[in-house]
Amino acid sequence: MDRELIIISSKDLYLYVIYEDGEPVELRVEYRELLKQSGNIYKGKVKRVIPAMNAAFVDIGEDREAFLPLKDIKNCHEIKPNETVIVQVKRAAISSKGAKLSCKITLPGKYLVLIPSDPYITISTKIEDKEQRERLKEHIRWLLEPFNENGYGYIIRTSAVEATDEAIIEDFLSLKHQWETILKSSKKKRTPSLLYEESSKIYSILRDYAGNFSRIISDDIKKLKEIKEYVSKNFNRQIKLEPYRKRKVSLYSYYEVDRLINKILNPYVWLKSGGYLVIEETEALVSIDVNSGSHCRHKTLEETAYHTNIEAMKEIAKHLRLRDLGGIVIIDFIDMKDEEKKKALIEQFKQEVKKDKRPVKIKSFTSLGLLELTRKKIEDSLIKQLTDICITCQGNGFIKSRYLFSFELEKKISELKPFVKLSIKVHPYMYKTAKELIRQLKLTSSVDIISDITQQINKFSIERVE
Numbered sequence: 480m481d482r483e484l485i486i487i488s489s490k491d492l493y494l495y496v497i498y499e500d501g502e503p504v505e506l507r508v509e510y511r512e513l514l515k516q517s518g519n520i521y522k523g524k525v526k527r528v529i530p531a532m533n534a535a536f537v538d539i540g541e542d543r544e545a546f547l548p549l550k551d552i553k554n555c556h557e558i559k560p561n562e563t564v565i566v567q568v569k570r571a572a573i574s575s576k577g578a579k580l581s582c583k584i585t586l587p588g589k590y591l592v593l594i595p596s597d598p599y600i601t602i603s604t605k606i607e608d609k610e611q612r613e614r615l616k617e618h619i620r621w622l623l624e625p626f627n628e629n630g631y632g633y634i635i636r637t638s639a640v641e642a643t644d645e646a647i648i649e650d651f652l653s654l655k656h657q658w659e660t661i662l663k664s665s666k667k668k669r670t671p672s673l674l675y676e677e678s679s680k681i682y683s684i685l686r687d688y689a690g691n692f693s694r695i696i697s698d699d700i701k702k703l704k705e706i707k708e709y710v711s712k713n714f715n716r717q718i719k720l721e722p723y724r725k726r727k728v729s730l731y732s733y734y735e736v737d738r739l740i741n742k743i744l745n746p747y748v749w750l751k752s753g754g755y756l757v758i759e760e761t762e763a764l765v766s767i768d769v770n771s772g773s774h775c776r777h778k779t780l781e782e783t784a785y786h787t788n789i790e791a792m793k794e795i796a797k798h799l800r801l802r803d804l805g806g807i808v809i810i811d812f813i814d815m816k817d818e819e820k821k822k823a824l825i826e827q828f829k830q831e832v833k834k835d836k837r838p839v840k841i842k843s844f845t846s847l848g849l850l851e852l853t854r855k856k857i858e859d860s861l862i863k864q865l866t867d868i869c870i871t872c873q874g875n876g877f878i879k880s881r882y883l884f885s886f887e888l889e890k891k892i893s894e895l896k897p898f899v900k901l902s903i904k905v906h907p908y909m910y911k912t913a914k915e916l917i918r919q920l921k922l923t924s925s926v927d928i929i930s931d932i933t934q935q936i937n938k939f940s941i942e943r944v945e
């Protein structure tokens with residue numbers, strides 16, 4: 480597979496677009512001013528413990544206190560107000576919420592992820608062959624035992640399969656050194672302070688793919704230099720680094736990233752068969768609805784349903800990555816009665832999500848015929864990262880109908896009786912509706928309707944004019 484990375488820089492942000500065989504498969508956004516990056520490690524002070532919320536609030540020296548869920552405290556040393564804790568940001572702070580923390584520190588390397596507070600050794604479930612998994616785990620445990628006097632836990636990444644023993648030892652030692660440096664500096668530094676900074680998303684992208692890119696193109700020459708240094712230090716690979724110098728067409732336009740972003744923001748995804756998906760995110764979960772096209776090429780309804788579902792499933796696997804959807808995902812496929820076909824769909828789905836770097840677990844069909852899956856959430860979905868709440872509907876996704884608006888206006892006017900003259904301001908969108916109501920109420924001579932663009936669509940303001 481040919482994999483390329485495009486890095487587009489601007490005053491405020493970086494866009495990272497990953498292409499596989501010429502197709503965009505992932506987009507990551509990095510805001511330059513976002514301080515509380517996922518992965519940062521802080522020495523923080525516990526401010527409050529709130530059992531009802533199952534959480535503690537920790538001062539990490541940023542604007543807002545960060546949130547530490549208590550289910551994580553088994554990894555924390557001490558969790559009383561004013562105690563010092565070493566915490567890692569698991570989700571960066573977003574508009575209204577502070578960062579989400581954990582005491583379970585994870586340090587990702589090329590082949591291993593070090594988890595110092597955990598005594599366990601686990602292995603990526605991506606390596607499917609059970610026997611191979613056990614063998615590799617035992618081998619690496621044996622290999623690292625002499626260097627692991629503190630009994631640190633770690634996860635063995637998929638990339639370890641092809642690594643040499645020396646490379647794995649080197650990776651472990653470098654992670655161990657990194658952690659011990661953090662511990663040392665935590666003893667010296669005051670509370671709160673930053674102990675370790677996950678410098679840029681570029682490094683996590685390079686690590687996720689073990690540097691497996693044939694080409695990286697960027698309009699930021701400085702960034703390319705950093706990458707060159709990092710790659711030569713960490714990966715035994717040749718990556719072609721290509722600066723994109725000032726040209727008439729920006730890198731953004733050249734790769735049509737605007738189209739890609741619009742695709743990500745659109746809840747509708749069209750399928751070649753004529754069917755379509757509707758992808759919606761709510762607070763608790765992501766729901767995906769599969770709809771069949773109008774024309775049926777297959778003999779039976781069951782056949783049509785199966786073929787549309789397979790097509791939809793492949794598209795869903797792509798969109799999970801592209802939109803970076805995380806947490807619980809519920810898919811409403813087209814009904815199929817045949818249990819064998821359901822099984823076949825799940826099996827193929829498991830194959831499709833293998834390309835995904837985030838762990839995806841596909842469950843089974845629920846009694847209502849919905850398919851559940853979970854995908855590890857590391858940060859907010861791209862839609863959340865790229866949008867603000869709609870000012871027209873305040874995020875509801877709907878506004879009051881003209882009938883309801885007119886009804887409310889009529890009732891309000893009648894409550895104000897008797898009056899000499901009223902002046903009512905409405906949004907231009909509701910102007911005709913309000914005018915028509917006043918005409919029907921035969922109040923045109925005593926009520927003025929004023930169209931005002933600053934008025935909220937759902938509301939009106941009434942003033943008595945004496």
Ligand SMILES: [Zn+2]
Pocket residue numbers: 869870871872873874875876877
């Ligand atoms: Zn809206």
